[in-house]
Amino acid sequence: MIDNSLVVLNSLSGKKEPFKPLNPGHVGMYVCGPTVYSNVHLGNCRTFISFDLIYRYLKHLGYKVRYVRNITDAGHLENDEDTGEDRIAKKARIEKIEPMEVVHFYTVDFHQILEKFNTLPPSIEPTATGHIIEQIELIKEILDVGFAYEVNGSVYFDVLKYNQNHHYGKLSGRKIEELIHNTRTLDGQSDKKNPQDFALWKKAEPQHIMRWPSPWSDGFPGWHLECTAMSTKYLGASFDIHGGGMDLKFPHHECEIAQAQAIHDHPPVKYWLHANMLTLNGKKMAKSTGNNILPMDIFTGNNDIFSNPFSPQVVRFFMLQAHYTSILDISQEALEASEKGYKKLMEAVNQLTEINPGNKAGAFDTKQWLEKCYAAMDDDFNSPLLIAQLFEAVKYINLVLHKDIPIDKYQLKTLTKMMSVFIREVLGIAPEQEYASNTDEILHNTIDLLIELRNNARSNKDFVTSDRIRDRLLEFGIHLKDGKEGTQFTLN
Numbered sequence: 460m461i462d463n464s465l466v467v468l469n470s471l472s473g474k475k476e477p478f479k480p481l482n483p484g485h486v487g488m489y490v491c492g493p494t495v496y497s498n499v500h501l502g503n504c505r506t507f508i509s510f511d512l513i514y515r516y517l518k519h520l521g522y523k524v525r526y527v528r529n530i531t532d533a534g535h536l537e538n539d540e541d542t543g544e545d546r547i548a549k550k551a552r553i554e555k556i557e558p559m560e561v562v563h564f565y566t567v568d569f570h571q572i573l574e575k576f577n578t579l580p581p582s583i584e585p586t587a588t589g590h591i592i593e594q595i596e597l598i599k600e601i602l603d604v605g606f607a608y609e610v611n612g613s614v615y616f617d618v619l620k621y622n623q624n625h626h627y628g629k630l631s632g633r634k635i636e637e638l639i640h641n642t643r644t645l646d647g648q649s650d651k652k653n654p655q656d657f658a659l660w661k662k663a664e665p666q667h668i669m670r671w672p673s674p675w676s677d678g679f680p681g682w683h684l685e686c687t688a689m690s691t692k693y694l695g696a697s698f699d700i701h702g703g704g705m706d707l708k709f710p711h712h713e714c715e716i717a718q719a720q721a722i723h724d725h726p727p728v729k730y731w732l733h734a735n736m737l738t739l740n741g742k743k744m745a746k747s748t749g750n751n752i753l754p755m756d757i758f759t760g761n762n763d764i765f766s767n768p769f770s771p772q773v774v775r776f777f778m779l780q781a782h783y784t785s786i787l788d789i790s791q792e793a794l795e796a797s798e799k800g801y802k803k804l805m806e807a808v809n810q811l812t813e814i815n816p817g818n819k820a821g822a823f824d825t826k827q828w829l830e831k832c833y834a835a836m837d838d839d840f841n842s843p844l845l846i847a848q849l850f851e852a853v854k855y856i857n858l859v860l861h862k863d864i865p866i867d868k869y870q871l872k873t874l875t876k877m878m879s880v881f882i883r884e885v886l887g888i889a890p891e892q893e894y895a896s897n898t899d900e901i902l903h904n905t906i907d908l909l910i911e912l913r914n915n916a917r918s919n920k921d922f923v924t925s926d927r928i929r930d931r932l933l934e935f936g937i938h939l940k941d942g943k944e945g946t947q948f949t950l951n
Contacts, residue, residue, distance in 0.1 A: 460521040464837040467700075468784060470708065470731040471630055475839060480699045481729060486517050486524045487698035489690040489728075491707055492584070494531040495565035496546040498753050499572050501789070502737040502744055506704045508775055508887075509734040509783035511578040513702070513840050515885050527693045528581040530569075532562040533588050533669050534661075535682045539710070541651075541658040545679070548668045558669055562588075572754050575771040577889050583693050587685040591671045594680040594688045597718070598659045598673075606721040610650035612662030612676030618655040621717055627655075630716060630731060631709035657714050659684050683714035691719060691727065701728040705735050737778075738788045739764070757794075769794045772891055776801045779842040779886055800850075805890055807853040808882065810860055811875045819865040823855040825873040832881055845881060852878060906937060910946045913939075 465478040480486050490510045493499055507528075517524050537543035544552075551558040587594075598614055601607040606621050607614055618627050622635050638655050662676035663669075670677045680688075690698065696719070703712065712731065719727035738744065744751045752764050760768030777797035781787040828848060835844035852874055858864040882888050909928055916924040929939050938949045 460519075462520075464833070465520070466837065466839060467730050467732060468839045469729075470733050471726075471728075476730070478730070480522070481697055484521075484523060486522045486700065487694035488514065488517075488524060488526045488700040488702065489686070489694055489698065490526070490528045490581075490701075491686055491703035491711070492529040492531065493565075493569050494535040494546055495562050495569060496535075496550045497565060498755075499565075499569045500744070501739075501752060501754055501757075503704065504572065504576060504754055505737045505778050505783075505787065506702075506734040507573055507578055508576055508778050510702045510732075511576075511887055512779065512783070512842055512885070513700075513732070514579060514581075515887055516836050516840055519880070519885055525583070525694065526581040527583045527585065527690060529686060529689050530562075530566055530584060530586045531682065531685060532566075532586050533558075534680045534685055539682070541661065541681070545667070545669055551668065575754070575758065576775050577772065577887050579887070585689045585693065587680065587689070588669075590685070590688050590692065591680065593692055594684050595660075595673050597684060597688050597691075597722070598680075600722045601659060601718060604721055606717075607659055608652065609675050612678060613650055613658060614660040614675055615651050615656040616659055616714070616717060616721075617652065618657070618717070619653050621721055625717070625720055627717055628709075628713060630713050633709055633713070657681060657683060657710065659718075683711055684718060686711070687715050687718045687727075690715075696723045697725065697727060697729070699728075700730050700732055702732045702734070705733045708733060732783075734783045735786050738786060740790050741788055765791050765794065769798060770891055772889055773798045773801050776804075776886075776888055779888075780846055782839075782841055782843055784839070800846075801888070801891075804849060804853060804882065807856045808878050809890075810856060811871070811878070814856075814859055814866060814871055816868045816871045817865050818867060820867040820870055821855065821859065821865045823852075823866075823870060825870050828852060829873070829877060832877070836885065842886060845886070849878065849881060906932070906948055910939065910948070914946065 461484065463477065463479065466475045467478050468474070469476045488510075490507070493503055510526075510528075514524060514526050532547060533545065535546050537546060537549070545558075547558050547561050550561045554561065598607065601616065602609070602614065605617075607616050619635070621627055628634055628638070635655070639653075658681040660673055660675055660678055660680055662678045667679070669679055671679060690701065701712065701715070716727060736743070739750050739752060742748075742750050752762055754771070754774070756762040757765065757769050757774060758771055773794065774797075777789065777794055778787065780797060780800070828851065832845055832848045835841045835848060838844065855864070855866075856874065859866045909932065913925045913928040916922070916928070932939060932948070936950060940947050940949070
């Protein structure tokens with residue numbers, strides 16, 4: 460099915476380019492995953508949904524895709540700089556738990572939220588802590604080629620030396636002269652030669668919890684180094700697509716390019732793709748201002764921003780109604796409009812089974828419609844244009860149902876098959892009832908578990924715990940009734 464019509468907007472050139480993978484028929488794609496120290500941000504979800512769309516369409520076209528998305532579980536310092544505390548270690552200190560407890564808890568949360576959004580899992584999901592050896596070896600290579608230096612147990616990348624024969628800033632459009640001009644003077648305590656240099660390895664201070672032995676010190680890897688190590692290990696020194704949020708262009712992705720090119724002396728990635736930001740009610744989302752909402756808050760309706768809950772499938776549909784490279788604003792009005800559109804779309808698909816075709820074809824040109832659908836997705840994964848074409852089909856379906864417009868077997872068969880393909884396989888939008896039934900199953904299993912814990916507490920004569928479980932469930936509208944056949948429950 461691969462026809463080489465796909466074009467992608469390459470952030471490196473700023474232009475749309477024909478998509479031609481390095482290895483015909485195969486695609487290597489790396490996307491920067493989350494730093495697991497808090498609940499996954501809604502803006503991050505937009506990025507992962509965007510690359511899920513890209514992953515799905517490439518697979519639909521017939522490419523064999525190796526999709527690598529990492530988990531950052533160490534090395535990401537506060538403010539994305541080389542100073543401050545590790546974000547995960549800080550959370551562990553505040554919560555008085557082990558760092559890996561933080562990592563596990565928020566990794567599980569991340570997976571559960573993306574599952575609700577119906578995203579496909581990546582082919583490989585490596586962790587930074589699982590690749591310390593690879594990162595140390597990478598640092599050795601960068602030192603050997605002369606683009607890094609060691610000071611007091613820390614190792615830094617020499618940006619100015621690299622820039623003598625390479626262009627540091629080519630992805631983000633930054634000029635080294637401007638970076639120098641805009642950087643504050645070193646305070647005299649830094650080990651860096653230049654403020655623009657970034658850490659490959661940091662010596663751990665005595666209070667730093669997360670540390671590993673290395674040839675230079677007991678310490679931890681730099682955040683930028685982790686992605687270079689993991690992407691090259693699983694996709695090679697050159698691969699097709701590197702993705703992430705627009706906020707990662709500089710310095711994270713810029714540093715990745717420098718690290719890889721310093722060793723291999725050629726660009727590590729052919730196509731850089733970036734998803735744009737998500738705003739809330741016209742303003743940047745930020746915890747500090749209160750203009751922030753978590754995905755689960757939207758699904759449950761437990762928030763002060765929206766007047767009612769919205770399902771994960773409606774939120775996903777909302778996000779796909781804008782191109783992944785454009786800024787998207789989420790609001791009550793926007794979600795309500797998406798909910799109406801989603802229901803209208805799914806209703807039309809369901810009604811296709813009620814249509815009995817005739818011998819006469821209608822005026823709807825299915826072949827031309829199909830071409831427009833593929834043309835939309837081939838134009839840098841333009842999901843809003845695809846959705847517009849799906850609604851053109853919805854108009855025709857409604858005319859057939861309510862205005863006795865003719866439709867023949869070929870038209871009905873094409874619409875039935877391809878509407879399902881584009882909605883479910885490409886856009887990844889599931890019918891709401893499937894999500895609802897899955898949620899009901901999870902709820903019932905959770906209540907059964909709590910009943911089991913309550914019964915164990917009663918057996919151990921721990922009536923304080925058993926009564927607390929019963930009373931708390933009652934607060935949520937779940938009434939437990941003990942009888943001869945065990946404990947049953949009803950939902951009020």
